[in-house]
Amino acid sequence: MKKQVLNLLALLMLLAAIGCSSDKSEPAAAGGDAAAKPKSMVSDEPDPLENKGVGPITSVELGATVDQAMADKGKAVYDKMCTACHKATEKFIGPAPTGILDRRSPEWVMNMILNPEKMVKEDPIAKKLLMEFNGSPMANQNLTEEEARQVLEYFRTL
Amino acid sequence: MKNHSNQLSNLMLAAMAALVLVLASCGQGNKGATTGALGSNAAQKTYVAPGSLDEFYLFTSGGFSGQIGVYGLPSGRLFKQIPVFSLDAEKGYGFNEETKPLLQTSHGFIPWDDSHHPALSQTNGETDGRWIFINGNNTPRLARVDLSTFETAEILEIPNSGGNHSSPYLTMNTEYVVAGTRFSVPIPQKDVAISSYAENFKGALSFVKVDPKTGRMNVEFQVLMPGLNFDLASSGKGPSHGWTFFTSYNSELKNSLLEVNASQNDKDFVAAINWKKAEEYLKAGKAKDFPANYYHNVYSDETHTATSTQLKSVKVLIPSECPGLVYLLPTPKSPHGVDVDPTGEYIVCSGKLSADITAHSFTKMLKAADNKEFDGDISGVPILKFESVLGGTVKEPGLGPLHTEFDANGNAYTSFFISSEIVKWKVGTWEVVDRQPTYYSIGHLCVPGGNSAKPEGKYVIALNKITKDRYLPTGPELTQSAQLYSIDGDKMELLLDFPTVGEPHYAQAISASRVIPKQKQFFKLSENKHKYVTPTEKDAKVVREGNVVHVYMTTIRSHFMPDNIEGVKVGDKVYFHVTNLEQDFDVPHGFAVMGATNAELLIMPGQTETLLWEPKKEGVFPMYCTDFCSALHQEMQGYIRVSPASSATALKWWLGEEKPVQ
Numbered sequence: 001m002k003k004q005v006l007n008l009l010a011l012l013m014l015l016a017a018i019g020c021s022s023d024k025s026e027p028a029a030a031g032g033d034a035a036a037k038p039k040s041m042v043s044d045e046p047d048p049l050e051n052k053g054v055g056p057i058t059s060v061e062l063g064a065t066v067d068q069a070m071a072d073k074g075k076a077v078y079d080k081m082c083t084a085c086h087k088a089t090e091k092f093i094g095p096a097p098t099g100i101l102d103r104r105s106p107e108w109v110m111n112m113i114l115n116p117e118k119m120v121k122e123d124p125i126a127k128k129l130l131m132e133f134n135g136s137p138m139a140n141q142n143l144t145e146e147e148a149r150q151v152l153e154y155f156r157t158l
Numbered sequence: 159m160k161n162h163s164n165q166l167s168n169l170m171l172a173a174m175a176a177l178v179l180v181l182a183s184c185g186q187g188n189k190g191a192t193t194g195a196l197g198s199n200a201a202q203k204t205y206v207a208p209g210s211l212d213e214f215y216l217f218t219s220g221g222f223s224g225q226i227g228v229y230g231l232p233s234g235r236l237f238k239q240i241p242v243f244s245l246d247a248e249k250g251y252g253f254n255e256e257t258k259p260l261l262q263t264s265h266g267f268i269p270w271d272d273s274h275h276p277a278l279s280q281t282n283g284e285t286d287g288r289w290i291f292i293n294g295n296n297t298p299r300l301a302r303v304d305l306s307t308f309e310t311a312e313i314l315e316i317p318n319s320g321g322n323h324s325s326p327y328l329t330m331n332t333e334y335v336v337a338g339t340r341f342s343v344p345i346p347q348k349d350v351a352i353s354s355y356a357e358n359f360k361g362a363l364s365f366v367k368v369d370p371k372t373g374r375m376n377v378e379f380q381v382l383m384p385g386l387n388f389d390l391a392s393s394g395k396g397p398s399h400g401w402t403f404f405t406s407y408n409s410e411l412k413n414s415l416l417e418v419n420a421s422q423n424d425k426d427f428v429a430a431i432n433w434k435k436a437e438e439y440l441k442a443g444k445a446k447d448f449p450a451n452y453y454h455n456v457y458s459d460e461t462h463t464a465t466s467t468q469l470k471s472v473k474v475l476i477p478s479e480c481p482g483l484v485y486l487l488p489t490p491k492s493p494h495g496v497d498v499d500p501t502g503e504y505i506v507c508s509g510k511l512s513a514d515i516t517a518h519s520f521t522k523m524l525k526a527a528d529n530k531e532f533d534g535d536i537s538g539v540p541i542l543k544f545e546s547v548l549g550g551t552v553k554e555p556g557l558g559p560l561h562t563e564f565d566a567n568g569n570a571y572t573s574f575f576i577s578s579e580i581v582k583w584k585v586g587t588w589e590v591v592d593r594q595p596t597y598y599s600i601g602h603l604c605v606p607g608g609n610s611a612k613p614e615g616k617y618v619i620a621l622n623k624i625t626k627d628r629y630l631p632t633g634p635e636l637t638q639s640a641q642l643y644s645i646d647g648d649k650m651e652l653l654l655d656f657p658t659v660g661e662p663h664y665a666q667a668i669s670a671s672r673v674i675p676k677q678k679q680f681f682k683l684s685e686n687k688h689k690y691v692t693p694t695e696k697d698a699k700v701v702r703e704g705n706v707v708h709v710y711m712t713t714i715r716s717h718f719m720p721d722n723i724e725g726v727k728v729g730d731k732v733y734f735h736v737t738n739l740e741q742d743f744d745v746p747h748g749f750a751v752m753g754a755t756n757a758e759l760l761i762m763p764g765q766t767e768t769l770l771w772e773p774k775k776e777g778v779f780p781m782y783c784t785d786f787c788s789a790l791h792q793e794m795q796g797y798i799r800v801s802p803a804s805s806a807t808a809l810k811w812w813l814g815e816e817k818p819v820q
Binding site: 079080081083084085092093134135136137139140141142 | 790814
């Protein structure tokens with residue numbers, strides 16, 4: 001009986017190890033060409049522009065043009081709540097938000113702001129980012145959905 | 159798998175059985191409790207599975223630790239020690255600049271006291287989970303702890319008091335917390351012969367009004383009583399709402415060898431104060447303004463800072479000038495505990511040296527007062543005839559009765575110090591229905607809501623003075639303890655022993671569901687009004703004003719801004735004002751700097767705290783975060799360069815890249 005348990009554990013650990021190594025071996029999902037790739041049925045790597053992440057946001061409507069008033073509000077929130085770890089144009093504690101919508105879906109961005117604890121556990125891209133940024137966690141600054149939406153609009157201006 | 163776990167549990171059962179055998183062969187003193195707890199499913203009744211929450215909070219007084227312990231029931235798990243009349247280096251309480259004012263008194267900064275009696279705030283005679291009050295016995299004070307933060311929010315010094323023992327024992331709607339003096343003293347204080355006690359010493363009973371919205375306290379009035387020693391108190395409820403009852407000893411008015419001299423009279427007194435009448439006398443201008451000197455210290459969750467105000471006068475009512483304000487109820491003998499039952503009719507008094515428990519009747523008391531059934535007076539305070547006010551007697555229930563709590567079914571539970579037991583009896587019929595031993599020497603006891611008009615019942619907790627052989631020994635100083643008994647059935651059943659920190663005098667318990675919804679998870683940065691707040695990293699700076707250096711610093715997982723500082727000099731007073739920029743639950747940051755002579759800071763999300771650092775020698779000194787905050791917590795560190803007093807080292811600071819000189 002004990003042996004069976006041990007075998008099961010070994011199997012689980014092996015699976016976990018495989019999971020880790022396959023994560024590392026694949027290239028970072030960044031850049032516009034990822035969107036053009038057909039989705040593989042076996043890969044657990046989602047299309048970063050389709051992947052909405054994990055959290056309260058399931059769909060975001062972006063206007064044809066930037067809503068400047070909303071973006072201004074977003075900048076104020078960003079300056080107050082986010083700049084301890086993010087600089088607009090360069091990598092700091094966390095990544096720079098410039099061009100983020102070329103790399104991620106708007107829903108993913110808002111979920112990352114609103115639900116970072118779950119994202120870094122469950123979303124494959126967020127998981128990878130956590131490792132890339134030395135395990136430094138994305139702090140949940142408890143923004144409201146409205147504030148997160150404003151920050152997203154601000155990101156469109158960067 | 160199933161077989162395997164069966165084998166395991168069989169093994170465990172065998173081990174437990176062996177343990178039981180070993181325990182059963184231990185000292186005789188343990189025997190009753192051991193069989194009691196293991197003879198039933200006691201373990202199941204106190205087991206709170208991992209990840210599950212306790213049903214009740216238990217707040218224990220820390221006694222000479224000056225703190226309040228916060229435990230869960232039925233598990234007996236300790237969650238927190240709230241520093242009140244104490245220093246707590248762990249939290250920086252009493253060390254950081256923000257909390258130091260809380261411990262200010264007319265005698266200076268007093269970082270310790272002896273805290274005895276917690277009292278949960280009530281609305282309509284029911285505990286409401288807003289605040290908990292506790293007395294400071296030695297340098298007379300009253301504190302209010304906010305149960306949304308579990309932090310000390312206010313401390314009020316009590317003037318004209320010689321030891322705040324009969325306190326806080328609040329009223330049904332938290333209109334007042336009371337503060338009766340244990341020692342009578344000259345009022346106002348003056349240099350007189352101690353032997354002039356009977357002539358010069360008075361006992362002040364203070365009524366401290368509580369603002370129903372903010373909880374803020376102020377000494378509304380004092381009743382100047384003869385030189386008795388006031389011991390404990392209980393406020394009326396239902397029909398007796400409007401009255402507070404204080405026990406007293408030393409009706410002999412002695413000032414030495416009280417052990418003998420204050421035990422002469424057959425009866426001492428319960429002082430019944432009609433505080434609604436007192437309010438009428440106040441309105442009528444009957445109060446005298448007495449000179450006084452006392453401090454009122456209030457902490458603000460907006461500025462995250464406490465402020466002290468010195469007060470210089472207090473309103474005093476003299477009983478002989480205010481008929482109907484006070485009556486004395488003769489009570490056998492050296493009464494200690496006084497506890498009004500949930501109906502408000504019976505005032506249950508435990509005479510430490512009496513064989514019986516005496517219950518006065520509130521209805522009879524009113525009638526006797528109306529009919530002037532007096533048995534003389536002391537300094538113009540009428541003494542009611544004992545027979546006229548007696549409501550009932552519990553005959554010879556045990557030795558050394560101290561305190562009584564109640565359940566919702568008309569039962570009373572009285573602690574007996576000398577015979578180490580809890581005795582359950584019926585209010586009204588006065589018959590003893592059960593008794594259970596305690597281990598050992600119980601003082602107070604607690605039923606959830608057991609001193610209110612609406613007891614929650616379910617458990618009685620014994621708060622014991624002595625543990626002897628109950629726990630693993632820890633040198634000469636042993637732990638104190640609490641014991642949990644179920645009172646659901648006809649018979650009390652001992653379920654659990656658990657140790658407490660400091661001597662638990664009194665404790666109060668409340669349904670967790672009344673406290674949980676009020677919990678603050680973090681402070682909003684946008685509402686932080688601290689004088690030295692640093693709302694974003696951009697605002698971080700270092701400012702020199704003469705030899706005072708203010709460091710406006712921030713924390714977030716996992717770095718300080720700034721984390722490198724130069725231009726500090728030997729002899730400077732450096733104030734680190736650290737703002738925690740986190741806006742999430744359970745992400746405090748710590749701040750420690752080498753050579754600090756005080757403590758660390760432990761800054762809650764959205765809060766600002768200040769540590770004073772006075773570098774005595776030149777060099778480069780590390781600072782770091784003490785509270786494990788993330789995987790990169792260990793990297794949350796920095797340096798402060800200290801140059802000689804005469805040096806020209808420029809003041810500068812940075813994070814990441816060194817900035818040009820500011």
